[in-house]
Amino acid sequence: MxxxxxxxxxxxxxxxxxxxxxxxxxxxxxxxxxxxxxxxxxxxxxxxxxxxxxxxxxxxxxxxxxxxxxxxxxxxxxxxxxxxxxxxxxxxxxxxxxxxPERPAALDAALDLFTDRLGGRDGVVIEQKPLGVGVHYRLAPEAEREAHVLVEDFARENALDVQHGKMMVELRLPGxxxxxxxxxxxxxxxxxxxxxxxxxxxxxxxxxxxxxxxxxxxxxxxxxxxxxxxxxxxxxxxxxxxxxxxxx
Structure with missing residues (x-):
């Protein structure tokens, strides 16, 4: 680079x-x-x-x-x-x-988990996508570490990928x-x-x-x-x- x-x-x-x-x-x-x-x-x-x-x-x-x-x-x-x-x-x-491709059932489970753990936090937005689930914390930067750990742990346990972005982290389909x-x-x-x-x-x-x-x-x-x-x-x-x- x-x-x-x-x-x-x-x-x-x-x-x-x-x-x-x-x-x-x-x-x-x-x-x-x-x-x-x-x-x-x-x-x-x-x-x-x-x-x-x-x-x-x-x-x-x-x-x-x-x-x-x-x-x-x-x-x-x-x-x-x-x-x-x-x-x-x-x-x-x-x-x-x-x-x-077809949406895997694991993404529905992730949506439920992320919403339960972080969805009620002021400034955190859980975004459902056809082939992913995003956690946005631009308005709640203190939630960054918790969001990343939550998404990364779920990805590792369910053979999904993690995508890092600007003030967000996303679980998505691999490949x-x-x-x-x-x-x-x-x-x-x-x-x-x-x-x-x-x-x-x-x-x-x-x-x-x-x-x-x-x-x-x-x-x-x-x-x-x-x-x-x-x-x-x-x-x-x-x-x-x-x-x-x-x-x-």
Missing amino acids: ADTRDLPPPPAALIDGASLFLDFDGTLVELANRPDAVAVDAALGRLLAGIGAQLGGRVALVSGRSIATLDGFLASHGTALGMVGSHGAETRLAGGAIER HDKGSAITALMARAPFAGHRPVFLGDDLTDEPGFAACARLGGAGILIGASRETAAGYRLPDVAAVHAFLRTAL
Whole structure:
């Protein structure tokens, strides 16, 4: 991994003719204290639609959120994009059906346990996903250690994976990540045969950056400098929007 202090901003030409993959929280929209508190305005909807048209449909959101949740944020803007949800476990090409494995019963047990142990804590949000359970503690940072121990113990006992993020920890299905999802999409139309570029801000995006590098493309880290597999960096969400507008 490279040190982001040495990373330049991405050149505008990077996304010309590319297959573009975009994280959602912290990349396209500002992080919020609660996962349901983010907002997608009409300007962002138009920007995404314009980028999709400019790149011939070679645009996909790649998020830890479920595809259904992403649809809820974007549906009112009429934006038809490819989507990867649940950290790579769900995939839907634009206009297609959602492809996902079956939800294991252990996730239902985890939801009950996490809700019982932490759900009543002020500031803690338990998020149910089709193929995961997230514990958000942005408003209750003192719950960090307890949340991590609870999730990690359950994952170890039930052969599930742990995903660490910004002020959250998530239990999820093993065998998938954003890198594996991008790699799979790059073997399918309309993405195949084009340079992959992925924008993301979190540790969960690192497998996506690494996959793009292996496939001859690049990752763009959003936010503060840190060790990363990305080749470029932008400082914040506003800079992402400005960069994407250069492609129109």
